Amino acid sequence: MTSLTLHKQITGWGRYPRALCHLYRPERVGGVIGTLQHAEPNGFLPRGLGRAYGDAALNSEGGIILMERIDRFLAFDESTGVVRCEAGVSLADIISTFLPRGWFLPVTPGTKFCTVGACVACDVHGKNHHHDGSIGNFVRSLTLLLPSGETVRCSREQNPELFYATIGGMGLTGITLEVELQLRRVDTGWMVVDYVRTRDLDETLRTFHERDEHYLYSVAWLDCVAQGRGFGRGVLMFGRHATVDNLPPARRQNPFTIPRKRDKSVPVDLPEFVLNPLSLKAFNGAYYATHPSREGVFVDYNTYFYPLDSILQWNRAYGKRGFVQWQCVLPYENGMENLTRILETAQRRHAYPFLSVLKRMGESSGGILSFPMPGYTIALDFPIRNGLFEVLNELDKIVIEAGGRLYLAKDARMSAETFHTTYPQLPRWQAVKTQVDPKGVLQSDLARRLRLMEVAK
Numbered sequence: 001m002t003s004l005t006l007h008k009q010i011t012g013w014g015r016y017p018r019a020l021c022h023l024y025r026p027e028r029v030g031g032v033i034g035t036l037q038h039a040e041p042n043g044f045l046p047r048g049l050g051r052a053y054g055d056a057a058l059n060s061e062g063g064i065i066l067m068e069r070i071d072r073f074l075a076f077d078e079s080t081g082v083v084r085c086e087a088g089v090s091l092a093d094i095i096s097t098f099l100p101r102g103w104f105l106p107v108t109p110g111t112k113f114c115t116v117g118a119c120v121a122c123d124v125h126g127k128n129h130h131h132d133g134s135i136g137n138f139v140r141s142l143t144l145l146l147p148s149g150e151t152v153r154c155s156r157e158q159n160p161e162l163f164y165a166t167i168g169g170m171g172l173t174g175i176t177l178e179v180e181l182q183l184r185r186v187d188t189g190w191m192v193v194d195y196v197r198t199r200d201l202d203e204t205l206r207t208f209h210e211r212d213e214h215y216l217y218s219v220a221w222l223d224c225v226a227q228g229r230g231f232g233r234g235v236l237m238f239g240r241h242a243t244v245d246n247l248p249p250a251r252r253q254n255p256f257t258i259p260r261k262r263d264k265s266v267p268v269d270l271p272e273f274v275l276n277p278l279s280l281k282a283f284n285g286a287y288y289a290t291h292p293s294r295e296g297v298f299v300d301y302n303t304y305f306y307p308l309d310s311i312l313q314w315n316r317a318y319g320k321r322g323f324v325q326w327q328c329v330l331p332y333e334n335g336m337e338n339l340t341r342i343l344e345t346a347q348r349r350h351a352y353p354f355l356s357v358l359k360r361m362g363e364s365s366g367g368i369l370s371f372p373m374p375g376y377t378i379a380l381d382f383p384i385r386n387g388l389f390e391v392l393n394e395l396d397k398i399v400i401e402a403g404g405r406l407y408l409a410k411d412a413r414m415s416a417e418t419f420h421t422t423y424p425q426l427p428r429w430q431a432v433k434t435q436v437d438p439k440g441v442l443q444s445d446l447a448r449r450l451r452l453m454e455v456a457k
């Protein structure tokens, strides 16, 4: 049984673009299967909690299958830390259920309000990519519902090509019903963090390379407004899970208990004038000034991994027109020059990002359309303004020339040509897609925009 709920306008997290879709909200797996019996001119797409930024989870005038109620835990092996759960289980559910037993996520993006099925579809990465790679590396197996109605299991051993097409496959190879995931053993809910403030881009990159291998997690906040001598300065945050012995004595009895923070919220869309170069300069300067280098700071896992989650609807801070996050990965070769070109171009064109995050990436998980590759990844948040997309097209060109690519889970505007040029394994992915979904039942706005099923011209 399933019911057609709403014909409604929805968006991704960036609130751009908007799409009118038919929303279905099945309560059980049977309902997901039943939904596919409906006629939808633009087919169907599974959706988690809508935290992909652009149009990855949109399907204009098509069906959207909300997976949020397909959220049961099915099995857990206490000795190995392997959990089997339905795809709509959120990362927050996994943490609240298993952290008290000493298990944490093996890889986590910067929000826990997302579903495990979607994290596999995006092959998400975290601050430990240089060390562990993306979530695909920790997926033991998947159970997929194909458009034919058939349910198949896939893993590295069983239907491997379908497995690798689904990891990072943006929900287009099948609807993931179940995921078997390897969790990470931890002793506490706390992190020990070293903060290093750097003076310029050269020092930022050098510090990453010198220190990274000694830490499980690393990430840098960059001041993208600073020019001249301070160009590329930032604050690097190196972290690891604290052991019980690391904790102050008062915390050792309850190592998984962390302080509850009161959520704040952005109640209305902020007007555009609030985010201008002057306010950004002031914000960046203040952030830099208040984050001096410090070693061995105790931080609870929420503060370290999910700093934005406690500000509900923070995406409203960018104003009514919404925002895009532009995230690329650039190979290490000429990485310094290419990062400089990107930041300089943005500054020259007065496109100042509100938030800039830099990380180092290691090897790919093998997902055919997975984003990560060894190199630097930089994510820049831009409120939508007239002329912004022209600037981003210029940045895309730098990425193409560098041999890098853009992240589909964040993208809302790259051209199909850019995508086809930078994802060379697309034909291999298309072969799997044609086999499991010959009629193109699973579709999305992203897939149509990037002409995912078309051969490059």
Ligand SMILES: Cc1cc2nc3c(=O)[nH]c(=O)nc-3n(C[C@H](O)[C@H](O)[C@H](O)COP(=O)(O)OP(=O)(O)OC[C@H]3O[C@@H](n4cnc5c(N)ncnc54)[C@H](O)[C@@H]3O)c2cc1C
Binding pocket: 013, 045, 046, 047, 048, 049, 050, 051, 052, 053, 056, 057, 067, 087, 088, 108, 109, 110, 111, 113, 114, 115, 116, 117, 118, 119, 120, 121, 122, 123, 124, 125, 126, 170, 171, 172, 174, 175, 176, 177, 308, 409
């Ligand atoms: C504050 C913030 C920080 C972030 N940080 C990071 C980060 O550090 N690293 C990173 O990699 N990403 C990051 N992201 C992106 C986000 O984590 C991913 O896009 C995540 O997959 C979103 O999950 P969701 O449940 O909201 O999925 P949605 O946005 O609803 O869907 C995302 C994709 O998953 C597909 N999908 C959903 N459910 C299924 C299913 N059951 N079967 C098959 N396909 C499915 C959808 O079709 C869509 O293509 C961040 C996002 C936010 C808002």
